Amino acid sequence: MHPAFASMALPPGCRLIRIADEPEWWRPSDEMCSAVWPEFMLHDPVADRCWHHLNEVWPEFQLVLLEESGTQTRVAAASQAAPLAWTGQDGDLPEGWDCQFERSVAERAADRLPNTLGAIQICVAADRRGRGLSSLMLEAMRRTAVEAGFGALIACVRPTDKVGHPNMPIEQYACWQRADGLPFDPWLRVHVRAGARIVRGSPRSMTISGSVAEWHEWTGLDFPASGPYLVEGALAPVEIDLAADRGIYFDPNVWMVHPLSGADSPADQAPLA
Ligand SMILES: CC(C)(COP(=O)(O)OP(=O)(O)OC[C@H]1O[C@@H](n2cnc3c(N)ncnc32)[C@H](O)[C@@H]1OP(=O)(O)O)[C@@H](O)C(=O)NCCC(=O)NCCS
Known part of the structure; x- marks a missing residue:
């Protein structure tokens, strides 16, 4: 087990790995993730162009939760992320998910030093949902960012229950709270419980x-x-x-920021090149 995950409580029979350590799991994790999306979501040209960088350039940020039973090992959940430079100011967040991914790739080409981790996605296999695995993957993602010395994890989150409210503006949906003050949307709730704050809706996150x-x-x-x-x-x-x-x-998403190490300004954690 990678040291960053050593103190995490995993479900019995599960192992959390980084693609940097076991690259042979990249393809199976990618296949599981592709299978969870409706077909049209697999036709974003930005994702098509940038995806290969994840395992080729940043394998230390691509995580897989493996579940072993008998002689079989399968992918139960996976997460992908890419680093970027961010000033820590809300106004410096990219427009949405597409722009975030393109910025990571462009900054890497320009040798710019990253100080922030940008979440790409977390996917849980359909028959493994509702068991808290998404929180576990989010915690693992946060730990890889801390390990890299980053001051924040940023996420342009795809709110899962927005599917039932397709005509509601995302700015309104992002602010929708339950009586207990937590977000209406379950996936936004997972991020808030992990320590994130909601910044704003992103109406054109993916095209x-x-x-x-x-x-x-x-x-x-x-x-x-x-x-x-x-x-x-x-x-x-x-x-x-x-x-x-x-x-x-x-695709309308919601910008969320996870401050790490108690600071909301990654500029305090590592200098921007
Ligand atoms: C979103 C996703 C990662 C959540 O994974 P999960 O492991 O099932 O989630 P958890 O068990 O940790 O539950 C998270 C919250 O969602 C709720 N939830 C779980 N399954 C649900 C369902 N089928 N319908 C509605 N809410 C559900 C849980 O109750 C929990 O909220 P609560 O604790 O406040 O009640 C998973 O559904 C998934 O992979 N979806 C497809 C890909 C995706 O949309 N990823 C997120 C955007 S990148």
Whole structure:
């Protein structure tokens, strides 16, 4: 077990690894993660362009929870993240998930020193959900950031229950609280309980664009007229334009900041190159 995870309580039969230590688990973890998303979510060109950097450049931040039973070992959960430089000011957060990922890649190419970890995703296998594994993966992600000497983990979080409220503006959804003061959304709650604060909604965090035929292929739906359509798994309507033969979807997310080591300013933790 990597030392950063040594004090973590894992479910029986589970092992938490970094791709840096056991690279052979990259492909199986990637396959499990791809399987949890609706097809259209796998057509973000930024993700297509940047994804390979995760295991090639930053394998120490790609984590896998393995579950062993008898002679079988399987991927129960996985998380991906990429480092970047951030001033610690809310205004310096990227526009959304796409911009965050592109910034990590561009800064790496420019040899800029990172001081922050940017979450990419956490996925729990469908038959392993509802057991607190997402909190465990988030804690592991936070620990890798602390180990790297970073002052914060930032996350443009995809709120899972927004799927039931596709027409609500994300700025409003981000502020929606239960009577106990915790966020309405269960995935935002996991981040808040881990120590994060909500910064703002990000209405255009990811952009997915395709021809009308591609949207039909991805969703199985027919689009007889131009206009907004509700699609299974989407957090907002997909806008179809028949004349332009284009469907466009903006995945709305919520910016959250996890201060680490008690500081909210990563600039205090490590200098920006
Ligand atoms: C989001 C995800 C990571 C949560 O994983 P998980 O291990 O099932 O979550 P947990 O067991 O830690 O539960 C987290 C919260 O979600 C709630 N929850 C769990 N399963 C739920 C379900 N099916 N429906 C609604 N809420 C649910 C839990 O009650 C808990 O909230 P609470 O403690 O305040 O009640 C998992 O559902 C997943 O992989 N989804 C697909 C990928 C994704 O959306 N990832 C997040 C964006 S990157």
